[in-house]
Amino acid sequence: MTMSxxxxxxxxxxxxxxxxxxxxxxxxLVARADSLALxxxxxxxxxxxxxxxxxxxxxxxxxIYGDTAFAEDQHYLKWMAEYATEWRRVLRPNGSLFxxxxxxxxxxxEVLFSEKFNILSRIVWTKPNDPGFDGWKGKMKKxxxxxxxxxxxxxLFAEPAMQGNLHRSPFAHLLREARKKxxxxxxxxxxxxxxxxxxxxxxxxxxxxAGRNTPSREQYERMSEVLIGxxxxxSMLPYEDAIRVFAVDAxxxxxxxxxxxxxxxxxxxHPAEKPAAMLEHAxxxxxxxxxxxxxxxxxxxxxxxxxxxLGRRAVTIEIEPAWAAKIASSVLDACEHQSRIQQEPGxxxxxxxxxxxxxxxxxxx
Numbered sequence: 226m227t228m229s230x231x232x233x234x235x236x237x238x239x240x241x242x243x244x245x246x247x248x249x250x251x252x253x254l255v256a257r258a259d260s261l262a263l264x265x266x267x268x269x270x271x272x273x274x275x276x277x278x279x280x281x282x283x284x285x286x287x288x289i290y291g292d293t294a295f296a297e298d299q300h301y302l303k304w305m306a307e308y309a310t311e312w313r314r315v316l317r318p319n320g321s322l323f324x325x326x327x328x329x330x331x332x333x334x335e336v337l338f339s340e341k342f343n344i345l346s347r348i349v350w351t352k353p354n355d356p357g358f359d360g361w362k363g364k365m366k367k368x369x370x371x372x373x374x375x376x377x378x379x380x381l382f383a384e385p386a387m388q389g390n391l392h393r394s395p396f397a398h399l400l401r402e403a404r405k406k407x408x409x410x411x412x413x414x415x416x417x418x419x420x421x422x423x424x425x426x427x428x429x430x431x432x433x434x435a436g437r438n439t440p441s442r443e444q445y446e447r448m449s450e451v452l453i454g455x456x457x458x459x460s461m462l463p464y465e466d467a468i469r470v471f472a473v474d475a476x477x478x479x480x481x482x483x484x485x486x487x488x489x490x491x492x493x494x495h496p497a498e499k500p501a502a503m504l505e506h507a508x509x510x511x512x513x514x515x516x517x518x519x520x521x522x523x524x525x526x527x528x529x530x531x532x533x534x535l536g537r538r539a540v541t542i543e544i545e546p547a548w549a550a551k552i553a554s555s556v557l558d559a560c561e562h563q564s565r566i567q568q569e570p571g572x573x574x575x576x577x578x579x580x581x582x583x584x585x586x587x588x589x590x
Contacts, residue, residue, distance in 0.1 A: 230466070231515050234271040235538050238517070241266045248553035250560050253529060253539040257549035260521035260542040261304075264311040272315045272540070273470075273516035276507055276528050278325040278497055279305065298333070306337055308521070313341040313385055315519070318395035319469040321511040322383045325350075325499070331379040342383035343393055343436070350503065351377045352487045380483075380507075384469050394436030396467055400448075401434045407455040418447045439468050470511050478506060495525035495548065504531035512537055526552030533559045 228236075239249055245258040256263060282301040295301040312322055322342060326334050335344055367374075386393035404414055415428035420440075430448075432438050440448060442464050449461035461467070473479040485503040488494065504527055508518060514536040520528035523543030529552060532539040539556065543549040 229515065231273070231517060231538070234268065235517055235540075237268040238271055238540055241268060247549050248556060250557070252533060252560060253556045254541070255523070255526075255529070255549060255553040255556055256540075256542045257544070257546055258542055259544055261307055261311065263542055264308070264315060264521065267311070267315045269314050270317045271517065272519045273317055273320050274323075274508065274512045274518045274537075275312050275316060275320070275521070276323045276504065276518055277521045278499060278524065278528075279308070279522050281325075281327040281330065283327050283329050298330075301330075302333060302337055305334060309338050309341050316385050317466070318385055318399075319467060320385060321469060321471075322381070322385075323507050323511075324381045324383075326379050326381060328375050328377060328379050331381065335381055338381060338383055339386075341386060343386045344381060344383050346380075346382040346481045348380040348382055348481045348483055349377050350380060350483045350485065353484050394439075396439055396469065397434050397436040399462070399467060400430070403452050403458050403461065404430070404434070407452045407457050409452075409455065414448065414451060417451045418444060420444060442468075465513055470513060470516075473510050477510070493551075498525040499527055501527055501531055501534075504528050505535060508532055508535055508537060523552050524548060526555045529556050530559055 235254075239246070239254055242254070242256050242258070242263055243249075245256040245263060246254060247257050248255040282295055282298070295304065316322065322338075324334070324338070331347065335347065338344060385395055387395055387398045404411070407414075409417075411430045411434065412428065415430045418430075420429035429440065429444070433440055439445075445464050445468060452458040452461060478484075483503060483506070485500045485506075488498045488500050508528075508531055512518060512532075512535075515538065517538045517540060518528065518532040519540045519542075521542050523529065523541040525548070526541060526543075529539035529541040533556065541552055541556070543552055
């Protein structure tokens, strides 16, 4: 059986970070390490989605690793710039990035990221929590406020950028190069695939090459046939490898304001834990089943669990030993649950064997 490109990438990632792995199973990797150092060992263009929640810096919470590590804002921004460089390198050209941040830092981070990414959305996460579970919003003296209470957080949603036009879309570059190689003008290709525009002469192809939008699967496959049919273009990438995934409809949240209640306090809760429903929403909209989802700041492991629930592969890095061990245990439980559904009665699974082998090591962490 031929191994898929995504499976090959997953195995290459595993091989590159093997010494730091706390857990390695067929659908998930959990590593305990400084994620920036580990990222530099990742294969290039190996990850479909980065969904991560770095320290916010401005909140200065001592129970969140790294939140008080930087004396000056510029030190924090320099550190985040190093991540941006590695994120751009490890993301597939049609991949996506979600980065959580505080509302007071979002503008500076957006400028920083825009050097290597197209910023597609600035998502506002507002938290409609019930009374008693709304943190300082319900407790503080409102008359003492000197600005609007920051009851929301931000997510920057972005795609890798190319040098060149305003949108700098990797797909726009791919299409432009293939069309030029074919010898066709934009309006000729548009006419041959039946994607005429009502205003601009180049029609849909002009918009695609400008990076303003992307073709449907049917449009892309028809366009690939035409380009290859000229005899000057040998092949085109499969749709899944060429087009950035974005799948929403009227039944899902499709605006840039997300209303997901925050995670209520419970024993053993990570102080920065994000709601599973919100993570699943982000992953479902921007990946295909089998895609690799990377979280560089693992925390509670919620991103990995959301990815596994949706049939994606998860790669999680966490620097704190106790949390890395907890993530590994939670991921193993999730994988075993899925395995039991498919397992033949009476047969021990590979995951159960891994748990027996790993449990002493996990206890050490």
